Amino acid sequence: MGAPTDLPSLLEHEAIKALKYAYFRCLDQKRWDEMFELFVPDGAVASYSGGKYRYEGREAIVEFMRTNMDRPGFHSSHRVHHPEITLLDDTAATATWAMDDVNVDSEFDFFLTGAGFYEDRYRKHEGRWLIEATGYRRTFETIRPLSASGTRLTASWWSTDGQSRLDVR
Amino acid sequence: MGAPTDLPSLLEHEAIKALKYAYFRCLDQKRWDEMFELFVPDGAVASYSGGKYRYEGREAIVEFMRTNMDRPGFHSSHRVHHPEITLLDDTAATATWAMDDVNVDSEFDFFLTGAGFYEDRYRKHEGRWLIEATGYRRTFETIRPLSASGTRLTASWWSTDGQSRLDVR
Amino acid sequence: MGAPTDLPSLLEHEAIKALKYAYFRCLDQKRWDEMFELFVPDGAVASYSGGKYRYEGREAIVEFMRTNMDRPGFHSSHRVHHPEITLLDDTAATATWAMDDVNVDSEFDFFLTGAGFYEDRYRKHEGRWLIEATGYRRTFETIRPLSASGTRLTASWWSTDGQSRLDVR
Numbered sequence: 001m002g003a004p005t006d007l008p009s010l011l012e013h014e015a016i017k018a019l020k021y022a023y024f025r026c027l028d029q030k031r032w033d034e035m036f037e038l039f040v041p042d043g044a045v046a047s048y049s050g051g052k053y054r055y056e057g058r059e060a061i062v063e064f065m066r067t068n069m070d071r072p073g074f075h076s077s078h079r080v081h082h083p084e085i086t087l088l089d090d091t092a093a094t095a096t097w098a099m100d101d102v103n104v105d106s107e108f109d110f111f112l113t114g115a116g117f118y119e120d121r122y123r124k125h126e127g128r129w130l131i132e133a134t135g136y137r138r139t140f141e142t143i144r145p146l147s148a149s150g151t152r153l154t155a156s157w158w159s160t161d162g163q164s165r166l167d168v169r
Numbered sequence: 170m171g172a173p174t175d176l177p178s179l180l181e182h183e184a185i186k187a188l189k190y191a192y193f194r195c196l197d198q199k200r201w202d203e204m205f206e207l208f209v210p211d212g213a214v215a216s217y218s219g220g221k222y223r224y225e226g227r228e229a230i231v232e233f234m235r236t237n238m239d240r241p242g243f244h245s246s247h248r249v250h251h252p253e254i255t256l257l258d259d260t261a262a263t264a265t266w267a268m269d270d271v272n273v274d275s276e277f278d279f280f281l282t283g284a285g286f287y288e289d290r291y292r293k294h295e296g297r298w299l300i301e302a303t304g305y306r307r308t309f310e311t312i313r314p315l316s317a318s319g320t321r322l323t324a325s326w327w328s329t330d331g332q333s334r335l336d337v338r
Numbered sequence: 339m340g341a342p343t344d345l346p347s348l349l350e351h352e353a354i355k356a357l358k359y360a361y362f363r364c365l366d367q368k369r370w371d372e373m374f375e376l377f378v379p380d381g382a383v384a385s386y387s388g389g390k391y392r393y394e395g396r397e398a399i400v401e402f403m404r405t406n407m408d409r410p411g412f413h414s415s416h417r418v419h420h421p422e423i424t425l426l427d428d429t430a431a432t433a434t435w436a437m438d439d440v441n442v443d444s445e446f447d448f449f450l451t452g453a454g455f456y457e458d459r460y461r462k463h464e465g466r467w468l469i470e471a472t473g474y475r476r477t478f479e480t481i482r483p484l485s486a487s488g489t490r491l492t493a494s495w496w497s498t499d500g501q502s503r504l505d506v507r
Contacts, residue, residue: 003187018341021420050331068337075478077453079419081248082190104478115246137331140244140273141324148319150486155479162388162475168406172356219500237506250417251359284415306500309413309442310493317488
């Protein structure tokens, strides 16, 4: 089941997890330049949503993100869980992760909830783990309108400085 | 608070986490035969939803899952977090986990959101950690109709090959 | 990226994670006395919701929680993910965490979904890691009425003993 069996492999697992966590922080905080540095320089592949959105090369991958997710009306939270990591050799590893995501789009008026599983491949490049291939297949995805369901956006990283408009006692 | 204090206990924690992660991958991907192998051969107990759904023996536990969750119209994402693991001796351990789950049922037209805490017991059997007792108590559970709330299913592991029907730029 | 590079730092990371997990178990189970013990005795600071809700001293922090979250009609699930921990020295550390939360309030009739990032500081006090400063900035927060959206509460830690009112086969 992929659990590490000694200290060196445990530390490699931790380094790979740190890479994945940085990826999602960059995604949800729209840090595209830092995101770019998390992929291998050559031959990176992303295959999102069961392969429907497929890009080759870190330039194309990050351009896809920027085009679709840079708008301040687009808010996302992507979370990954349950890592099952396999070290193939000193510079190659694969992993499966459970994922869930919420998108709140105040411009295009929708609330999206989804879940799925990532299948990744990582390569150690100049002493640092980087993403070589990443992609997920969805378990489900649902979408509903914000306004018609009576949902209000009460905080936004971009439009309210991350503060809620709700009051507490 | 249960954090490991040396390498051997740390590696046992990792092995127990891998077991739990495999359980939820099998649950949400409907891998019942693989799920069966994650329980101890004799005396496994599952006590879900504050004990309302209680089953003894891995045959009964997995049969419950198959009966209720095998339909392709039933989509689930169960995620666990915040493990607090206690090693009792070389072959026994307990753990508390925070859990949240979403069920999207396109056949019976509901969207369920829940949260709770698992209390588990594990046993090392022939060198491998297995589930001896598992169960959760809910913090909350809510349900709403899909159609009446304007919610559409736009991706499914089973009916759309895990691809979204939504388009991106 | 903050991954540990040796066993001692790895064990410190695990101890810090255990502290954070206990915090959220206490929060969602309304264990205020146990929560109080997780903060440093002097000078603790909490700065929630981008600094909108700010409290100094563990007495004030826990009083804020008790005032706003002790009601049995208030149900919450707060989950943290993606820890990026930095050990500053033997007794000081910082961390970034991704967070998501759901609040279900059957008394005031709302369902809240949010996400954000925590920035914490920890101090080792008498051999035990404690929270010195904690706070999050929201990526987004949304709220909708329960009743008007057709959402029913079907389980509660406090009013149904954590059992679902839904039946299975």
